Amino acid sequence: MTYASWSKDEALLVLSQTRDKPGPVLISLQAIQSVFGFVPTPAVALIAEACNVSRAEVHGVLTFYSDLRTFLLPANHVRVCVAEACQAVGSRELVSGLKSQGVEFDKAFCFGNCALGPSATVNGKLQGRASVDSVVKAIQG
Ligand code: FES
Structure with missing residues (x-):
């Protein structure tokens, strides 16, 4: 953008x-x-x-409001939901997997996509049942 x-x-x-x-x-x-x-x-x-x-x-x-910011976002902006419902279905594993891959991300607290957790966004596009592979693929385009 x-x-x-x-x-x-x-x-x-x-x-x-x-x-x-x-x-x-x-x-x-x-x-x-x-x-x-x-x-x-x-x-x-x-x-x-x-x-x-x-x-x-x-x-x-x-x-x-955490969606307001005083800086430009990086070229690829990843956010991972770490709220309870997503934690119950694997967001901690997603977080540690992304860290091990060197992917930078911000933590978020519920995208309203709890039924399809773990949830993440890549450049604002929501992913349900997010995985390290799905996030990395989205970053690579
Ligand atoms: S708790 Fe993760 S999307 Fe709601």
């Missing part, structure tokens, strides 16, 4: 479309991230001003 480079003008254009919606801080953060791939630090002040809230409030929302 290709994202725009940081631009204050572009950010202000995005915020002009989100600041008057209900729950404007979260919606603005999501919109900024969808354009730039992450929430750049200068965007926090712009969102605070556009939504008429403090920078601390914007920062609080930004750091509360």
